Amino acid sequence: MLGSQMLKSQFPILSRYINDKPLVYLDNAATSQKPQGVITAISNYYTGHNANVHRGVHRLSDESTAVFEESRNTIAKFFGADSQELIITRNATEAINGVAYGWADHILKEGDVIVTSLMEHHANFVVWQEVCKRTGAKLELVGVDENGRLRLDELRQKLEIFPIKLVALVHVSNATGTVNSVKKILQLIKQHQKDTPIRLLIDGAQSAPHMPINFHQLGADFYAFSGHKMLGPMGVGGLLVRKELLESGEMSPWLFGGGMIFSVLPAQTEFNPDLAERFVAGTPDVASVVGLAAACEYLYQLDMRKIEQHDRELVLYALEKLQQIPEIKIIGPVKSLQTGQQLDRLGSVAFLHQAVHAHDVAQILDSEGIAVRSGHHCTMPLHNYFGWQATTRVSFQVYTSKNDIDSLVRGLEKIKQVFKS
Amino acid sequence: MTDDLYRETIITEARHPQNYGPLEGADITQSQVNPSCGDSIEVYVKLDKEGQKIADLGWEGKGCVVSMASMSFLSAKVKGMSFVKINQLTTDDLKQMLGVEEITLSREKCMMMGLMAIQKALRDK
Ligand SMILES: Cc1ncc(COP(=O)(O)O)c(C=O)c1O
Numbered sequence: 001m002l003g004s005q006m007l008k009s010q011f012p013i014l015s016r017y018i019n020d021k022p023l024v025y026l027d028n029a030a031t032s033q034k035p036q037g038v039i040t041a042i043s044n045y046y047t048g049h050n051a052n053v054h055r056g057v058h059r060l061s062d063e064s065t066a067v068f069e070e071s072r073n074t075i076a077k078f079f080g081a082d083s084q085e086l087i088i089t090r091n092a093t094e095a096i097n098g099v100a101y102g103w104a105d106h107i108l109k110e111g112d113v114i115v116t117s118l119m120e121h122h123a124n125f126v127v128w129q130e131v132c133k134r135t136g137a138k139l140e141l142v143g144v145d146e147n148g149r150l151r152l153d154e155l156r157q158k159l160e161i162f163p164i165k166l167v168a169l170v171h172v173s174n175a176t177g178t179v180n181s182v183k184k185i186l187q188l189i190k191q192h193q194k195d196t197p198i199r200l201l202i203d204g205a206q207s208a209p210h211m212p213i214n215f216h217q218l219g220a221d222f223y224a225f226s227g228h229k230m231l232g233p234m235g236v237g238g239l240l241v242r243k244e245l246l247e248s249g250e251m252s253p254w255l256f257g258g259g260m261i262f263s264v265l266p267a268q269t270e271f272n273p274d275l276a277e278r279f280v281a282g283t284p285d286v287a288s289v290v291g292l293a294a295a296c297e298y299l300y301q302l303d304m305r306k307i308e309q310h311d312r313e314l315v316l317y318a319l320e321k322l323q324q325i326p327e328i329k330i331i332g333p334v335k336s337l338q339t340g341q342q343l344d345r346l347g348s349v350a351f352l353h354q355a356v357h358a359h360d361v362a363q364i365l366d367s368e369g370i371a372v373r374s375g376h377h378c379t380m381p382l383h384n385y386f387g388w389q390a391t392t393r394v395s396f397q398v399y400t401s402k403n404d405i406d407s408l409v410r411g412l413e414k415i416k417q418v419f420k421s
Numbered sequence: 422m423t424d425d426l427y428r429e430t431i432i433t434e435a436r437h438p439q440n441y442g443p444l445e446g447a448d449i450t451q452s453q454v455n456p457s458c459g460d461s462i463e464v465y466v467k468l469d470k471e472g473q474k475i476a477d478l479g480w481e482g483k484g485c486v487v488s489m490a491s492m493s494f495l496s497a498k499v500k501g502m503s504f505v506k507i508n509q510l511t512t513d514d515l516k517q518m519l520g521v522e523e524i525t526l527s528r529e530k531c532m533m534m535g536l537m538a539i540q541k542a543l544r545d546k
Contacts (some may be wrong), residue, residue: 359458359485359531364427383459389456389483397526418427 002273002302002310003401008033011399021369024407029174029206029348029395030373031228034295038186038231041294043288052283054259068286070274071293079223079240080338084275087239088289092205093123095224095239096168100131101254101364102279103222103245104166112138113162117142117150119173119347122378124203124224137165144382148176148332149344151303152184156330159192166199171207173193175379175391176332177315178205186219199245205229209397210346212304215240227288231397232295236288246275255281278413299398307398311346314396318349318405323410327354348395352376356419364418368411425521426487426528433446433501435486438493439529440500444479451542457527460484462492463536467484480535492535494518504543510536512531 007016011033016023024032027084045067053068069083070349075087075409089095108114114128114137132139140158145150150169158164172179181204189198207213208225215223226237245251247311253271254258260281262270272278299307313321322328329352335420336343351360365372383391394408443450469476470524475497478496482489495518499507509516515532516524524532 357460357485359460359487359528360427363485363528380459389460419432 002306002398003314005405008399008401010037011037011068012039014399015264018369018371019367024368024370024404025372026396026400026404026408027371028209028397028400029229029377029393031234032231032397034231034233034291034309035298037298038233038291038294042233042287042291044289047324048176050287052284054277054280057076064286067290068284071289073234074293075238075289075296076240077318078300079208079225079238080216080218080242080298081240084246085240085243086276087216087241087279087282089224089237089239091228091237092203092226092283093127093238093377095222096123096127096201098239098254099168099222099251100127103199103251104131104137105134106166107250107256108135108137108253111160111163112137112165113140114182115140115142115155115158115162115164115167115169117169118144119148119176119178119379119380120168120170120383121174121203121205122380123129123205124168124170124201125381138162138399140164141381142169144178144385147334148173148178148382149337150178150180152188155185156188156192157199159188161195164192165196166201168201168203170203170205170289171377172204172210172346173332174206174348174395175350175377175382175393177348177350179211179333179344179346181344182218182220206347211308212353221245227295229386230295231298232292233288236292243275246278253279255279255280260282302398308346310398311396312342314347314400314402314405315343315349317402318394318408321405322349322351323411325409327356327416328352328412329354331386331388347391350391350393352388352391353415356415360419361392361412361415364415365408365411366412368407368414370408370411372408425523426519428520431490431519432486434493435489438476438489438496438545440479440493440496442481443480444477447479449542449546450523451538451545453534453538455484455488455530455531458484458487460490460531460534462534462538464535464542466539466542466546474501475499475507476501478539480538482535483535484534485531487524487531490527491515491519491532492538495535495539499539507543508540 013033049063051064055066073083076083079337092191142154199221202220204225209230221242228234241251260278262272298312331350333345362372375390424437444465448468449466452463467477
């Protein structure tokens with residue numbers, strides 16, 4: 001069962017005590033903890049197989065290459081993508097930067113328009129501001145409604161008016177938990193696409209850990225994710241790119257050097273025709289890729305559909321409990337758009353405390369062993385728009401239980417005592 | 422450490438801060454933000470005739486208990502203090518003002534925000 005003691009015990013760090021209290025880890029949107037299987041996979045790689053990949057003919061190099069390729073296959077399969085469509089990066093941020101350097105810089109011309117939104121993480125915001133500086137393209141922002149939902153009507157308007165080449169949107173918001181409907185976004189794009197294609201980039205940093213993703217069914221051109229938020233190690237993530245864009249050269253390598261080449265002559269270099277290798281410049285972090293594959297395997301065994309269901313239950317439970325506390329105001333959607341429909345929210349619940357600053361909330365919770373995030377969560381445009389100084393966020397993973405949320409509620413009681421509010 | 426940080430004196434200081442509000446006729450205004458959380462402090466400084474000391478100081482800010490209480494204590498302390506002395510103030514001095522022995526790295530930034538604003542104001546004057 002998800003959230004059970006048995007499952008918790010597979011994550012060694014969760015047995016720690018903080019301030020003499022058992023750790024209650026509710027900062028999973030920042031990074032998730034790692035199961036023993038992932039830690040062991042990394043350790044086994046270095047203990048038994050370490051050698052550079054695609055380089056030598058000796059046994060270890062061969063083993064290492066095989067493990068690397070197998071791991072890539074596992075990760076791609078987890079996302080319903082072909083192995084060739086997976087570009088390994090350090091994290092979601094680097095993946096989005098990859099679209100900027102490997103796609104936008106040579107595709108966009110002065111006057112072209114990139115659309116992103118007010119609810120983006122800085123990773124999917126600052127990158128586009130910088131692309132605009134380099135290419136002369138313009139950035140248009142889609143707003144949010146009072147519940148933190150994307151204004152699809154505004155997206156439609158922009159698609160009607162502007163010569164848009166790229167739409168870059170978050171799948172699940174790390175601040176409000178809002179789930180954007182990629183299906184509806186794609187419908188709008190298809191309706192308005194004329195001769196030149198409009199590409200869609202989805203920032204999946206917070207969707208990959210909480211819902212099943214099938215890249216081909218999703219229909220986006222680019223999908224970025226971070227391994228460390230989905231039980232994998234830090235330092236590895238990926239960019240999924242639709243094969244057509246790779247084959248046509250529309251998406252081209254943005255890092256150059258060894259490994260990604262076919263032939264290097266003094267006057268010119270030909271890139272590796274093998275799509276999987278064309279984007280691997282220099283020695284990759286093989287151990288982390290192996291670790292991420294182990295994480296994908298683990299999540300696959302648990303079943304992403306069950307994980308999503310578990311997450312939805314936790315979101316609803318946290319909303320119910322937190323809404324009973326008068327000082328607390330939840331940010332983001334709390335009711336589904338239509339009755340009977342499921343709430344379009346996943347992964348986290350963030351809130352404002354009327355009397356106490358978010359840092360103070362987080363610090364007092366820490367004294368109870370409860371780890372939460374406070375601040376603007378790298379979504380300053382959204383926080384500024386709503387005039388939120390800083391918010392407190394609790395976020396979930398497969399090992400989170402309703403008991404953890406009960407502990408949180410008791411921790412919030414302590415704030416009342418300390419501040420006598 | 423939390424109990425230390427959330428003593429009544431600190432909470433009260435943050436709730437009833439000294440020298441709060443803009444200062445009319447200020448010679449310098451300077452703001453400081455903590456980029457990791459978006460908290461901000463604005464200081465208004467009046468210099469003495471020789472221009473070597475702070476004659477008066479007002480401030481406004483949005484932030485946690487630690488940043489607000491620290492700035493409040495500091496605002497009282499630096500009045501009449503020479504620039505040389507102010508520039509020599511350190512983390513330890515502020516910990517002493519707050520009466521805490523330890524502070525985590527992340528909260529140290531909150532504690533230091535006010536002092537940074539004042540020191541920046543004096544540098545840029
Ligand atoms: C929605 C979203 N996008 C992008 C990122 C960036 O992830 P990383 O720091 O792993 O690159 C995050 C991380 O918090 C996120 O929540």
